[in-house]
Amino acid sequence: MYNKKLNLVLLGLALVAPFVLYPVFLMKVLCFALFACAFNLLLGFAGLLSFGHAVFLGTGAYVTGYVMVTYGLTPELGILAGVVMSALIGLIYGKLAVKREGIYFAMVTLALAQLAFFVFLQTPLTGGEDGLQGIPRGKLFGLIDLTDNLTMYYFVLAIFIFGFLTIYRTIHSPFGQVMKAIRENEPRAISLGYKVNQYKLMAFVISATLAGLAGSTKALVFQLASLTDVHWFMSGEVVLMTLLGGMGTIWGPVLGAATIISMQNFLASGPLANYIHVLMGVVFVICVLAFRNGLVGELQKVIRKNSG
Amino acid sequence: MATFFDINLFGLFGQLLIGLINGSFYALLALGLAIIFGLLKIINFSQGALYMLGAFAAWIGLNYLGINYWWALILVPLAVGAFGILLERTLIRPIANEDHLYSLLLTFGIALILQGLFTHWFGSSGLSYEMPEELKGGTRLPFMYLPNYRAWIIVFSLVVCAGTWFMIEKTRLGAYLRAGTENAQLMQAFGINVPLLVTLTYGFGVGLAGLAGVLAAPIYTVSPDMGSNILIVVFAIVVIGGMGSIGGAILTGLAMGIIEGLTKYFYPEASNTVIFLVMVLVLLIKPAGLFGKEA
Numbered sequence: 161m162y163n164k165k166l167n168l169v170l171l172g173l174a175l176v177a178p179f180v181l182y183p184v185f186l187m188k189v190l191c192f193a194l195f196a197c198a199f200n201l202l203l204g205f206a207g208l209l210s211f212g213h214a215v216f217l218g219t220g221a222y223v224t225g226y227v228m229v230t231y232g233l234t235p236e237l238g239i240l241a242g243v244v245m246s247a248l249i250g251l252i253y254g255k256l257a258v259k260r261e262g263i264y265f266a267m268v269t270l271a272l273a274q275l276a277f278f279v280f281l282q283t284p285l286t287g288g289e290d291g292l293q294g295i296p297r298g299k300l301f302g303l304i305d306l307t308d309n310l311t312m313y314y315f316v317l318a319i320f321i322f323g324f325l326t327i328y329r330t331i332h333s334p335f336g337q338v339m340k341a342i343r344e345n346e347p348r349a350i351s352l353g354y355k356v357n358q359y360k361l362m363a364f365v366i367s368a369t370l371a372g373l374a375g376s377t378k379a380l381v382f383q384l385a386s387l388t389d390v391h392w393f394m395s396g397e398v399v400l401m402t403l404l405g406g407m408g409t410i411w412g413p414v415l416g417a418a419t420i421i422s423m424q425n426f427l428a429s430g431p432l433a434n435y436i437h438v439l440m441g442v443v444f445v446i447c448v449l450a451f452r453n454g455l456v457g458e459l460q461k462v463i464r465k466n467s468g
Numbered sequence: 469m470a471t472f473f474d475i476n477l478f479g480l481f482g483q484l485l486i487g488l489i490n491g492s493f494y495a496l497l498a499l500g501l502a503i504i505f506g507l508l509k510i511i512n513f514s515q516g517a518l519y520m521l522g523a524f525a526a527w528i529g530l531n532y533l534g535i536n537y538w539w540a541l542i543l544v545p546l547a548v549g550a551f552g553i554l555l556e557r558t559l560i561r562p563i564a565n566e567d568h569l570y571s572l573l574l575t576f577g578i579a580l581i582l583q584g585l586f587t588h589w590f591g592s593s594g595l596s597y598e599m600p601e602e603l604k605g606g607t608r609l610p611f612m613y614l615p616n617y618r619a620w621i622i623v624f625s626l627v628v629c630a631g632t633w634f635m636i637e638k639t640r641l642g643a644y645l646r647a648g649t650e651n652a653q654l655m656q657a658f659g660i661n662v663p664l665l666v667t668l669t670y671g672f673g674v675g676l677a678g679l680a681g682v683l684a685a686p687i688y689t690v691s692p693d694m695g696s697n698i699l700i701v702v703f704a705i706v707v708i709g710g711m712g713s714i715g716g717a718i719l720t721g722l723a724m725g726i727i728e729g730l731t732k733y734f735y736p737e738a739s740n741t742v743i744f745l746v747m748v749l750v751l752l753i754k755p756a757g758l759f760g761k762e763a
């Protein structure tokens with residue numbers, strides 16, 4: 161009951177937010193929030209640290225951008241193309257990555273992502289260092305013009321809610337329970353007869369698909385797909401968002417993404433602009449050493465203490 | 469021009485040389501990672517940043533402090549090693565017994581801080597380090613021109629790698645290290661100061677990165693992102709070789725450098741990606757890595 165009320169309040173806030181805050185900023189937050197939620201599905205609930213998730217964000221962005229620019233598709237088809245491609249690459253990369261565990265899993269995903277980075281850099285389809293610019297937003301279903309930022313915002317919000325609910329359902333499904341069991345005690349899950357690698361792969365593909373959705377949407381919002389989206393730095397950023405917000409919590413990644421994006425926006429114009437990377441490193445170190453539960457985790461602790 | 473089956477031998481040997489040099493750096497960095505991993509069981513994500521730090525330290529030494537190349541070759545690894553020891557004692561030690569993913573994230577954070585600071589101080593375009601007088605020039609061989617400095621890198625890093633291998637596999641200190649890799653708790657029960665050994669190992673591992681940085685300074689551009697680019701390749705190399713053996717890390721590093729060099733000659737478009745493709749192949753055929761011990 162309490163949660164339902166909270167969700168309604170949050171939805172209400174999201175609906176009126178573009179009248180108070182700059183819509184492009186909000187859309188950026190939503191895209192990264194979805195990206196971080198998708199990543200969190202893997203790290204927080206399956207216990208797999210992927211250090212190459214940028215590749216799925218980037219694939220979504222590039223493929224959507226490419227088909228929109230070249231074939232002039234409608235946005236929903238453009239997004240579909242980006243998402244399908246991300247899922248496919250997620251399947252291939254996932255199959256390779258789940259062969260190793262723990263730290264090796266992180267290194268394999270990072271190396272695979274770097275492989276993709278060079279492919280995106282070198283292939284003539286992606287515009288090299290410039291990336292794909294001037295991607296049209298188009299008309300949704302051929303009817304609704306998305307050029308207007310406010311219209312676009314509600315479209316992005318709908319996509320975010322769809323992605324968020326998908327993740328929510330996945331976590332609370334029997335599949336999600338097995339995923340958590342694997343995270344807690346993999347040998348036990350194996351001894352109970354679960355094909356652990358298949359579950360891991362499935363989680364990886366779902367996560368990659370939704371990260372691709374975030375990337376496709378982001379490409380439409382900014383009308384740009386660039387190498388930043390596939391760079392290892394982006395992979396690190398999404399780890400930080402999840403860690404800061406609270407990994408393994410539903411709302412953590414959303415709050416983490418909002419915090420980091422706000423921090424970047426705020427700092428970009430101030431005297432500390434040159435120190436953004438340094439500050440992100442510092443936040444990383446602090447989170448790991450002293451703030452493991454993240455913002456949402458700590459908040460939950462406080463609430464539990466007060467109510468009990 | 470010497471040609472053989474349409475192969476330009478000058479070009480081929482040139483690329484092989486470059487490959488061997490890159491391989492030397494891969495070997496030094498992979499070696500450092502493997503040593504640290506052996507005892508601490510962590511992957512040091514800041515290894516690349518410390519390599520960058522080594523190169524910058526050499527540059528600062530030469531341009532501001534009057535420390536020449538040869539002194540830098542001794543002092544910089546010590547300084548970087550000391551810095552590493554400081555990091556280990558203050559930041560890494562407190563979380564040593566927790567999930568090693570946390571130490572990966574921690575060292576990633578440290579790498580971001582270092583790279584960010586140097587970008588802010590020196591810009592991202594990079595600096596050049598003047599080659600030491602003694603190693604300028606080169607030798608003309610029948611099939612190629614061999615610059616002295618490049619020959620020096622290969623010889624010197626091979627000596628360092630071989631020396632490290634010898635120390636670990638054949639000396640008493642190395643025996644402690646290997647024993648610590650197998651079972652640190654038991655060794656502590658035998659009265660060996662394991663925490664000290666861990667600290668020294670970490671210091672030595674990152675000292676190797678600092679040394680590689682000094683070696684790299686005269687031939688590569690000294691820039692803040694030099695470390696991150698090479699580190700990801702070294703990660704792939706570590707996955708290919710597996711971290712079970714010190715010799716394996718060195719050999720894989722050198723071999724991957726050579727493969728990269730050959731690719732640059734025969735199919736330059738793939739030279740950036742070939743090592744990652746080898747990694748994919750290894751994952752498909754022998755997931756534990758060529759020298760890997762774990763299942």
